[in-house]
Amino acid sequence: MSRRRRRLSGGRVLAGAVRRRPREATLLAVWSAVEAAPVLVFGRSVAGATDAFLTHRTGTGLAWLAALAVAAAAGAVGSAAAYRPLAGIVEPLRDALVRQVVRGAVHEAVRTGRPGDAAVARLTQHVEIVRDTFAGLLVVIRGFVFTLASALIGLSALLPVTLLLVVPPVALGLGLFLGMVSRAMARQRDLILAEERIAGSSTALATGLRDIVACGAEDARSAKIGRLIDAQAAAARSVARIAAGRTIALAVGGRLPLLAIVAAAPWLLRHGATPGAVLGALTYVLQGLTPALHTAIRGLGGSGLRLAVTLGRLIETGEVPAVPRPAGGGGDLRLSRVTFAYGPDAEPVIDDLSLTVPDGDHLAIVGPSGIGKSTLALLVAGLLTPSRGTVFLGGTPASQVAPEFRALIPQEAYVFGGTLRDNLGYLRADTAPPGDAELDAAADAVGLTALAERLGGYDARIDPATLSAGERQLVALTRTYLSPARLVLLDEATCHLDAAAEERAEAAFAARPGSLIVIAHRMTSARRARRVLMLDGTRAWLGGHEDLLTRCEPYRDLHGHWAADGSEPAQVAGDANGDRSQPARVAGRANGDRSEPARVAGDADGVDPVARAYLPDDARHVVPDGADRQEEVIRDLGG
Structure with missing residues (x-):
């Protein structure tokens, strides 16, 4: 320059x-x-x-x-x-x-x-x-x-x-x-x-x-x-x-x-x-x-x-971006043979992944806990650099794209002391601050209106310690909704909301101009998405919800596990009666057997729930046994 x-x-x-x-x-x-x-x-x-x-x-x-x-x-x-x-x-x-x-x-x-x-x-x-x-x-x-x-x-x-x-x-x-x-x-x-x-x-x-x-x-x-x-x-x-x-x-x-x-x-x-x-x-x-x-x-x-x-x-030195958005190619996201490992001798968390997310797409990323979903979000956001391969946003390397172009909301939402207006307009520091009409529209779309009224309006000062985790997430979601970001990544950013509030927030972002990528913690997020990326640690599957239920056994297992857990009703392609209260069925199975829901260790269906030593709170993680009936034990999951 x-x-x-x-x-x-x-x-x-x-x-x-x-x-x-x-x-x-x-x-x-x-x-x-x-x-x-x-x-x-x-x-x-x-x-x-x-x-x-x-x-x-x-x-x-x-x-x-x-x-x-x-x-x-x-x-x-x-x-x-x-x-x-x-x-x-x-x-x-x-x-x-x-x-x-x-x-x-x-x-x-x-x-x-x-x-x-x-x-x-x-x-x-x-x-x-x-x-x-x-x-x-x-x-x-x-x-x-x-x-x-x-x-x-x-x-x-x-x-x-x-x-x-x-x-x-x-x-x-x-x-x-x-x-x-x-x-x-x-x-x-x-x-x-x-x-x-x-x-x-x-x-x-x-x-x-x-x-x-x-x-x-x-x-x-x-x-x-x-x-x-x-x-x-x-x-x-x-x-x-x-x-x-x-x-x-x-x-x-x-x-x-x-x-x-x-x-x-x-x-x-x-x-x-x-x-x-x-x-x-x-x-x-x-x-x-x-x-x-x-x-x-x-x-x-x-x-x-x-x-x-x-x-x-x-x-x-690149710390004040002279270009406000990617150089070309619209807002498309493209990953080309991306590999990432946390250290030179560590096993890759993401291995040789290629993916294209067109501008305006709605993608859900699912998979067992610890499989690399959040790592992938950090790579897309430009906060991590691939060990091999490239990540491009609009034709520009992700690490060089102006931060205003994308927004990543993590699970733990950040709210600072000040007025609600200051919090909601924080990502608009380089553009005109939102007016009351724009704030009202965003709050109504995301679901913040009731909280804003309870707090006393946009000019009321808030103490983050007095807000629940879900209320903090609503503030962070509305802040991002008002931002100029063309690409939004929700990394379990709605996990503290109930299912109805989560659906409302995701629908608001899906209708917003730009692309939406959701790291899903409920299967309904995958059902709402136009496409789903399934990661299981060995390979990646990409397709629509019904398509993956038909051809991706790990996705069927994950879907059936959610249904058996009671947090998600299960319905898959080929279920003729369409009754959401019925057990999950797999396309092509006449007998309608369950698609491997989680059961007790040693059960005849060959699916044993195993708690990872480093994820003791993830009780829903399951490991299906192979044909040899060999049970997985905790020490086998260390990697």
């Missing part, structure tokens, strides 16, 4: 942070205009008071000074009130950056097998730099714009001819400053990279100190760290030299207008200007224009450049 592209991307991120908060941006502009009121009336009040006192009109002079005092009080109110909308713009950007950096660090750790040392510097330094300097930059920009506008409006009303003496040098000073920006950004970027290298090398040095001493490599490591420190010092000196050039721009834009008015004062007095008007014009330059220009050049040239480069660095 070129430097120009990084600057443009960083600018879009910052501009987007303002656009996504239109109410706060409007309030900030209004209060900034109020804050600039003293500048607007300063020169005029000084001119009026001076001329009044020179002509012995004391009352008039005092009235002008009183007007200035009122404007100063209004400016103080505006200055204090501007900080609340300012925080409303800055803090959401900071929160989004933290999420992106943490996500990038997790991806780096999964990819390399070790923590991302440079990511520590980006999280502890660079995110805070962006937060603080973005706030300062907004203060500087709005101050410069409104102060400069107030000063020029005041000059045009008081002594219009002075604009010819003021505007050209101001424009020249700003032009000189802008000409230095490109070079200054390059030097600032060198400094940022030097800081990251020192952070990464220092962490490696600390963690490997014993090995370094044992190998006698102290001098070599010391020399390497020394070179990095020297490089950082050189970059800092270069940044300082660039900063010195800003003094020239300040002198041209801030001092030349003052000298021009002083030099032209005799001519102005001869052509009808009063002493008070000349003094008022000087006041506008000294108290309005020059301070605003000084603050703008110092702020933009210092913290502003640091902000642009730091944000560009975050974009460059």
